[in-house]
């Protein structure tokens with residue numbers, strides 16, 4: 106068995122208003138007309154001077170803090186030289202030997218609540234290139250410079266991965282963190298987050314030859330490409346073939362990696378310090394001031410959801426995968442807690458502790474089930490939802506107190522979803538309240554039994570399924586205000602008594 | 605030390621295609637230029653700290669505020685070739 110060793114290089118497009126070194130709009134790919142967001146600086150006209158975007162520095166410092174990095178006090182920019190038509194100046198302004206953040210880590214939460222640590226080597230700022238439109242065989246290419254000069258963070262990990270699934274999980278976790286911190290939308294399909302993986306396999310402590318795989322534009326593809334490379338390299342070594350140090354691309358049609366000619370054969374980028382940009386000093390003090398903007402991160406939140414809310418790993422994961430969602434959940438739960446405390450004024454949360462497990466579970470089920478279904482069906486984002494957390498909490502309490510049965514609850518939630526009205530008033534107006542008056546329930550049951558004499562006989566003669574027909578009739582007659590379980594029980598009781 | 609291979613490598617990095625006879629001429633010329641520049645190595649710099657900035661400025665940053673530039677037509681017109689609002693260039697891989 107070969108042990109795979111994998112390291113990552115990830116580029117994240119920053120959500121600033123303007124580009125990294127000029128005041129042109131940073132449209133993050135949303136600009137459909139080419140060359141609208143350009144100026145002499147990002148077009149590389151002679152005699153122009155780049156000036157660093159303050160927000161971009163703040164954003165990378167925030168990510169550095171979130172990823173437990175050291176922030177060196179001093180940092181500078183360097184020129185990375187290469188010729189390519191999408192690079193107007195003939196060099197990219199990047200950072201070589203003194204990046205803004207170094208030596209960090211990101212912990213991944215395992216199912217058994219232990220964590221796996223991935224070390225991060227560095228984070229640096231650099232500008233993006235333009236977009237090249239080129240047809241195979243054509244001597245000419247067309248260039249759109251809207252993206253040229255937009256800010257990117259490059260993140261480099263240590264080769265701490267040994268499986269494709271961990272690589273995928275890391276990428277997803279990083280996406281979540283940059284979204285939590287509002288650094289980037291990090292949509293991989295839109296190129297706002299780009300992953301390159303370095304894969305090698307070996308049977309010994311000595312690492313094998315590493316192969317770089319690029320153009321991975323979804324989490325699924327990252328995972329597939331890593332798995333493919335591990336298998337390809339292992340098979341090659343089994344056949345006594347040599348692994349070439351090379352860059353490969355991913356072919357999404359054939360699901361294979363393929364050898365690519367490297368842009369710069371020997372990676373001879375001739376870095377040198379950027380003379381046009383004064384260096385950055387006192388970054389430690391600056392990062393300390395930014396620390397208060399680092400909100401609770403996904404890992405901590407997941408852990409809290411597991412422990413405090415007693416949710417399962419999968420549910421905790423699902424509910425914390427989106428900042429809007431986890432905030433909504435917390436607001437609903439705090440409303441539930443407020444209600445329990447106000448109606449059961451016991452000693453210090455005693456009653457809340459008693460019922461919270463059940464209430465939160467009901468809440469999580471309805472959220473991830475019916476509410477998600479309604480959101481998807483209507484193409485609505487959670488942040489635009491009409492149901493306030495207070496109303497959703499009230500809805501959960503109505504179910505908890507059996508004031509509404511499951512099928513009516515679905516109807517109720519849909520009305521809440523469409524109107525934003527509070528559930529109690531809908532229940533009254535729409536006549537959805539579960540009937541709890543035994544005499545009224547009996548009246549409905551009797552009516553159905555009298556009207557369906559033949560079905561009753563069928564049931565008595567052993568056709569057990571006939572009961573479902575009667576249950577349906579009761580629910581229909583009561584407009585869903587008598588739930589199926591109660592109806593079934595009542596009907597059977599009546600029939601047995603009459604035997 | 606400045607041989608033909610180095611000139612070929614540099615020409616490749618610069619995307620310049622050189623004829624064989626040019627390469628020979630440049631090999632000689634490059635060597636002479638480098639020898640001349642190398643005179644700087646004779647200066648004792650042991651007491652001098654390396655510098656890449658002469659202004660003494662630090663932390664020069666601008667606020668993240670949008671400022672749209674002139675019309676795109678002006679930029680496109682300044683380029684040798686354009687097509688459909690795009691810059692047309694020779695493709696070099």
Ligand SMILES: [Zn+2]
Pocket residue numbers: 124127128129142143144145146147148254
């Ligand atoms: Zn610009």
